[in-house]
Amino acid sequence: MFKEEIVVEHLVNVNRVTKVVKGGRRFSFSACVVLGNKAGKVGYGHGKAKEVGEARLKALQNAKKYMIEVPLYKGRTIHYDVYGKSGAAKVMLRRARAGTGIIAGGAMRFIFDSLGIQDVVAKSFGSSNSYLMIAATLNALKQLDTPKLIAERRGLRLNELSVTICKTFHEEG
Numbered sequence: 001m002f003k004e005e006i007v008v009e010h011l012v013n014v015n016r017v018t019k020v021v022k023g024g025r026r027f028s029f030s031a032c033v034v035l036g037n038k039a040g041k042v043g044y045g046h047g048k049a050k051e052v053g054e055a056r057l058k059a060l061q062n063a064k065k066y067m068i069e070v071p072l073y074k075g076r077t078i079h080y081d082v083y084g085k086s087g088a089a090k091v092m093l094r095r096a097r098a099g100t101g102i103i104a105g106g107a108m109r110f111i112f113d114s115l116g117i118q119d120v121v122a123k124s125f126g127s128s129n130s131y132l133m134i135a136a137t138l139n140a141l142k143q144l145d146t147p148k149l150i151a152e153r154r155g156l157r158l159n160e161l162s163v164t165i166c167k168t169f170h171e172e173g
Contacts, residue, residue, distance in 0.1 A: 009035045009060065010110040012044075012130050014052055032131060033059040034107070036067075036114025039075070042141070043067030044111070044134045068138065071146045076118040079147060084140025089132035090125040093140050107133045115141075 012032040019026045029052045036042035043066050047058025073079045073095065081094045091108065096119040102112045104122035107130040112120055124133060145153075151161040 007036070007038050008114045009033060010114060011056060012107050012110055012134065014055070017048065029055045031055040031059045032107075032134070033063050034110045034114050034134065035060065035063050036111075036116070038114065038116035040072050040116060041067050041069050042111055042115040042138070044138065046131065068142060070115060070141045071144055072116065075116065077120055078117065078141075078144055080144075082140045082143050084136045084138070084143070086135035086139055087129075087132045088127035089129060089136040091133065091136045091140055092123045092125070093137070094121040094123075095119075096121050106130060108137050110134075111137050111141075 010033065012034055015030045017028050017030055019028070028048055028050050030046060030048040031052065032044065032046045033056060034042065034044045043063040045059045045062025045064070045066060047055045047060075047062055049055040049058055071079060076098065077095045078093060079095065081092070084091045084093070096103070098119055100119040100121065102109055102117065102120055104112060104120065105124060106128060108122045108124065111134060112122070122137070124136075127133075147161060148158055151158045154161065
């Protein structure tokens, strides 16, 4: 589906999973992968198999299946601040000026790198489980729309949208 576009692949973690059966213990591996094209598309997936390589391949197939497209501001950051949640993990993503870099911890950094975001500030709250952090970050990124789409949805022109946002900001402050 996205074979030509995928440029970056990050193996977030690999776990050995044990199942206790009558004859002893059975071992298998689970893998979590983030991949993207560095131009606004990103996906994550996890796979489980008897071998690490097979688990990684299953995770890659899963990630390709569930890729999302995220609108980027000038191809380097997000349009506005956004929050996301998954389970007990919460994340706050803030746009940043050029040259700020990726200020994020844990698995969030893999997502931003795969997505092509160069400047962003991210803060995580609650659980630091990498699966939940990735899901919360992607939930936040799914909420993003371009200002043009927001203006169309509200029935405004783009310059009217900016005035509305500025008025709201000054009334709150």
